[in-house]
Amino acid sequence: MSKAYDVIVIGAGAVGTSCAYHLVKKGMSVALIDMRDVARGSSSHCDAAALLSDKQPGVDVALGYDSIRRFLELQEELSNPFDLEQGGSLTVCETEAQVELGAEYVKAMQADGYDFQMLDKYEMKQKEPFLADDLPGGFWSSACCSLSPFKLCFAFVDEVKGKGLDVFIHTKVTNILLDDKGAVCGVDTDQGRFTAKNVVNCAGVWSGKVCDYLGLYFPVEPRNGIILVSSQTAPMCHQKVQEYGYLITKFQTGFKQDPLVEKYNVTMNIEPTEGNNVIIGGSRNFTGFTEVADINVIRAIARRAIRFFPILKDMNCVRAYQGMRPYMAEHLPVISAVDEVPGFFIAAGHEGDGIALDPVTGQLISELVAGEKPHKDISEYSYSRYKGKGPKA
């Protein structure tokens, strides 16, 4: 089996399926290859939101906003639904000090033109009546969306499968092939050889292993997060709600709070789903390549969620799962061509933003592969930040 394609996309998660879809839309033939199955990794073990309120002011939020705009278009463009709902999000501050920090953050967002507003404790209680009484305030962002990442992956695939896209699941890439000029010419897999002049690495937490085949330095590692699912309930929360501390743990470490919660790097975020279950997160821990959800972390997440929504104490948790987020120390993904290896592209390292930045990542990669000028300035996401770091020792 050796079939020629314009592009080979490695990894069929949210990022890979979006890249494949956008590449086909540009008229290219694409082989989408995954060692397991579509949406089998992080994209089916995550929460279900595309937020602005967890982005940093500047290029981060700009890209996030662009993605949400694109999600709204995709809802019309794709035949299969992926449960997109623009319900906004509420960020809750636990202390007066957090309210002050939050106000600064909101001011910066407003200055960039985004719809953010501060809420006092009464306005907040109107939005979410079941919040604990002692919380001093928070802020609201109207553009935030919820969606089903799992359905999104399949919506991308189903739209173009057989019309330029071939999907190869349970197919593990074992090497990336270069021609005598050092440019990409295909990949070897455990199911045979594929030829193409372009290869896009969308392998998420495994993307470092793909880069290893080329001796490229790519320091991505799994940062694991656990999510709880409640039993079905009458509506007890009406939108995505997260604590302000979530932003702090996302961008910093060493945030001081409840010892159990601190030990497992847990912050509260919660969202209602189509089926009237609530999804409760979350944690961020470096525990390696594993999908087992530690019971101690599960307990810490439950404890933290009950602190904000005391009513949860009387509800049952029916499931918990762990997903591996592709972490990079800079908190910025790489969406880039790799100058050292012509024809090799990377779209990976999104950590918790793989869903939020999903459509725009696919769009940008399709522009890069087609040799066009990207519609956004993405110099911050360039692989060149690792220039000179050389191959891994």
Add this chain to the structure above:
Amino acid sequence: MKEYEMIVIGGGAAGLSAAIEAKRHGVNVLLIDSNDKAGGQLVKQTHKFFGAKMHRAGTRGFNICKELLKESEDLGVEVLLNGLVMGIYDGDTVAVDVKVSLTEHKLMMLKAKNIVISTGASENAVRFEGWTLPGVMGAGAAQTMVNYRHVLPGKKMLMIGSGNVGLIVSYQLMQAGVEIKGIVEALPKITGWQVHASKLTREGIHIYTGYTIKKAHGTDRVTGATIAKVNPDWSLVSGSEIEVDCDFICIGAGLKPLTGLAHMAGCELIYDKALGGWAPAHNYNMETTKKGIYVAGDATGLEEASTAIEEGTIAGAAIAEATGHLSAAEAEERKAGAWRRLADLRDGFHGEERLAAKNKQLAEYDRLMGVRE
């Protein structure tokens, strides 16, 4: 955290036997069951078992259950009821959701170096139009309702599937006063044993071979069903529809091992259709590829209560050996006896396929663990 030498998860035929065997030799064992009574599927089995005397043939399932429960009680096996095991962590920690009352639950964390997973099996579903209506249920669920809870699920029943479960449950529902409107079987012939089928056909009950269910009627609950003939490619023969007047539908489409805990604990599973699908590979001691984690009964492949009892006994003896309560020679005597009885049970026409599949499980364990002859 409370620690035991051995924790058994699931108190059916396999789990009870494992606990009894281990306790008999002095192992400090805890048996956990998610129901308000141990016994598993035996509690509702009113039919007599087949086979030889040493396999308790001629005894009804619920009486075997009584014997096992008495034995376990006499030996003083510690039992935790209403305890749903949520997971096995780090290979030796068991998290249990204990139902204290209708609304109150508590979490218990327990530790044991030896854990037996004897969680049994779950019923397969069949999807058709209307399959989520109240009144569509597993055949096993209907059997629990009628034989154990003494509640009739309805008055007029349609059974999907002519395997032993479908046949036996149909007969028992009939005995309890339910009108059996028919049994449909998609395959061209009855898949269960002739002896069970004959008891029904003698009563004039029709078994529609080559038929399947097309639709369940009703808005709030089942008020009837449409069945139709099946083509060899599984499409339906148009014009072959038959309307069935029923108020509940049972699905007896087979079972699959409950492997969630084993999978979560990291035990290697292998697929075999003859055993109901995925099930953990294990060795001669019933130990999985994860050290200290054992399996027994339907959880490691669909068989009978009689085989589950023997597998439980092997796991119990192996753990008694591992914890130093039995010498290697004493344990071997117990294990070899149980393996001999298992060979008898898997002998003959009905056991051939299972025997081959079980042997494959043992061979796969060796392959996965790199064991050489």
